[in-house]
Amino acid sequence: MKGLFIVLLIMFVATPTLCARVTPNAGSRVFNIFSYGAKGDGQTDDSQAFEKAWGDVCNATQGTTTLLIPKGKSFMLRPVSFEGPCKPAAINIQFEGTIIAPKSVEAWKWPENNNRESWLRFWRINGLVIKGGGTFDGQGSAWWNKHSDRPIALQFLNCENLALKTLNLVNSTRSHITIASCKDSIITDIYISAPDDSPNTDGINISGSSNILIQDSKIESGDDCIAINHGSTFINVTGVMCGPGHGISVGSLGKNGAYNTVEDIYVRNCTFQGTMNGARIKTWMGGSGYARKIRFEDIILIGVKNPVIIDQQYDALIYNGLSTAVKVSDVTYSNVRGTSASENAIILSCDASVGCTDIVLNNIDITLAAGGKTSALCSNAHGTASSFNPTVSCLS
């Protein structure tokens, strides 16, 4: 009798838990891309299926919605715009398969309303999470060196709380990821790969955004691994392996006389391998504004051509004779070590007009990869240096 009572008690206690497991959680719903007619054969244009699915996902009344893109399948998409605002507070794209761009430039078939800026655009979506180990393949080689108006692969515009996790991006036609006018977002465990001679295939290009964290990622590209552009504040980059590529760059800023600003940038624990530049700030003559409160810390260099470089006269050949520049100040390079592929391991090339001020070099040890001594080039840079190799004569 007592035994039966216990069994009944256990059933009573356990039943609600069991029910909760088998009934879909009322606060969340999963949409499978195959319910929308996607073929997933890597050949058929699956764009319409994605557009239809997005309509349902974005309009779902649940608190959280998931779009499932299953593994082992390849979806060919022409340019698609995923637009919000959406009803769910959070949207997960569980992306396990492959999304591939059309192979030829002609096959892109731009829709009427598309500005041709990007392949896949995510616009005005808050709480978007894309994760799951999937691959975006931009098929860029058909475009490189043949077309000048190349689109970005993934463009995120006007977003909050975006998260990109465990994703692969290969061979974009232009930048792989651009983040513009976004805030409070994270990019983590991303692998980006494009050949070192592919043009403008930046890894991640950020502008007009704040509170962005990029971490634990590997980027191989033909241009900047990460470019931090106008209007960016509170951008952290940590645990990024860059190379090949042109380094992690602030700018370029001030092109064509623009007023541009960037501040509060913190790049830490990053490795540059065989890159053209390491930690770089580049601004154009003729522009105005500022790049300030920038910190590069715990940086490892392996055969980098220009490991530490501030270039306030970027492309001085074009802008020769102009007398304004973007002000560069409060920049710290701390614990930067490894090898340089060229003798001038440190270049602080600033313009006499505004110069670079409060430049701090601390704990720098850069040797020549081929053996021998490195040196520093300096003009109009002011600040302090302690514990350094090479010697930086312009800093006190």
Ligand SMILES: *[C@@H]1O[C@H](CO)[C@@H](O)[C@H](O)[C@H]1NC(C)=O
């Ligand atoms: C959501 O539904 C409305 C009304 O049916 C429609 O106009 C809108 O396009 C839908 N949103 C998306 C993203 O498809």
Ligand SMILES: *[C@@H]1O[C@H](CO)[C@@H](O)[C@H](O)[C@H]1NC(C)=O
């Ligand atoms: C990327 O493009 C290069 C050059 O066309 C090619 O060799 C490479 O295999 C491509 N990568 C992938 C993953 O398709």
Ligand SMILES: *[C@@H]1O[C@H](CO)[C@@H](O)[C@H](O)[C@H]1NC(C)=O
């Ligand atoms: C990076 O973003 C900036 C600012 O939006 C833009 O001017 C530039 O063309 C972008 N670079 C690439 C390679 O897409």
Ligand SMILES: *[C@@H]1O[C@H](CO)[C@@H](O)[C@H](O)[C@H]1NC(C)=O
């Ligand atoms: C960036 O790093 C700073 C200093 O550690 C920290 O206070 C801030 O919260 C970080 N921001 C982001 C977006 O990770």
Ligand SMILES: *[C@@H]1O[C@H](CO)[C@@H](O)[C@H](O)[C@H]1NC(C)=O
């Ligand atoms: C530095 O970054 C690497 C990835 O490149 C990561 O494994 C390691 O934990 C990071 N270390 C610190 C102290 O953040």
